[in-house]
Amino acid sequence: MLQPVRREKKCRACPTRFVPTRPLQVACCPDCAQTLARRNREKAEKRAATIERQKTRAALEALKTIPQLIAEADRAFCAWVRARDAGLPCICCGETAQSAALTGGEWDGGHYRSRGAASHLRYNEDNCHAQLKQCNRRGWDLASYRANLIGRIGLEAVEALEQDSRAHKWTRDELREIRDTYRKKLRELLK
Template sequence: MLPFNPKPRPCKVCRNGFVPSKPLQAVCGLKCAVKKVKQDKAEDRAQIRTRKEAIKKLPELKAEAQTAFNAFIRERDKHQPCICCGLPLGAGALGGSFDCGHYRSVGSAAHLRYDERNAHAQRKQCNRWGAGRAVDYRMGLIERIGLAAVEALEADSQVRKFTADELREIRDTYRAKTKELKKTSKEATL
């Protein structure tokens, strides 16, 4: 005889009724127990991910947003020439590597760091070792977005502080935009 009075209850996984053989038994059998453990692990991982996201500090969020933005710019401009020198982006570099170069640098105009008009694909030779090549960049930028837009970028000196929620939104938006660009470029090649 069992030391407790078992009453029929529904299984937590399949919802079929069963009579438990142990006081804390929540599932009807081994298959449901395995499924329950997998569900619990997935829920735990989701909770951990949510908690980790909630405790991220501004510098970490800023870095994630910048990474997502830069990836979008590189994907957007990958078929265009370098904004500075006009050479193909992969010219002179192993593996065709290139950067997301900013016309007004992130250090001098942090409020424009996520502005699509201010960032374009740039060969690493021009961006890193050519000190950004500001004069050539400006000439290429005028060709792409026009003189009025370039002058508006140069005149914009409004200081802007990004909140954690804004940085998360920027990060998620540019991740989605990059994914969409990759999807459309993949469909175009098929």
């Protein structure tokens, strides 16, 4: 019986070319075989560590409470509002900021109807606008906010906000969806 002709192969561990003595041989010598085994083991360990981190991250996400998810959704939503209203003056006082950056340090996402009084409107895009920090604290001028809001969204929309008094209890899935949606919108807006 004829023996098959064995072609030269390139060693996977070094640049040497060799004629294999076994059909599935990939290394030219035992030292290269050890090097390959070490590389494969390191790759497998890295892959296992990545999978473990993903499992841990998923478990931590599942354990988040509703207040934690509300805080994350609020941060994402208000960051998007600040980016959306970049270049516009404060909705309440009409002043522009000292710096051009709409960061959380100088600007807030100010709600016309407060999150405490109308929590079902906390993620309503018509109810929230960029507002200077000092205007968003207690005692801000509701009349000027309302007048400027009418200028931006119209009287019908403002009256609809004022008359909306339905109750809503946020679920974890809704809050995760809101958080992810506004993170995505922010990325698209900043492109």
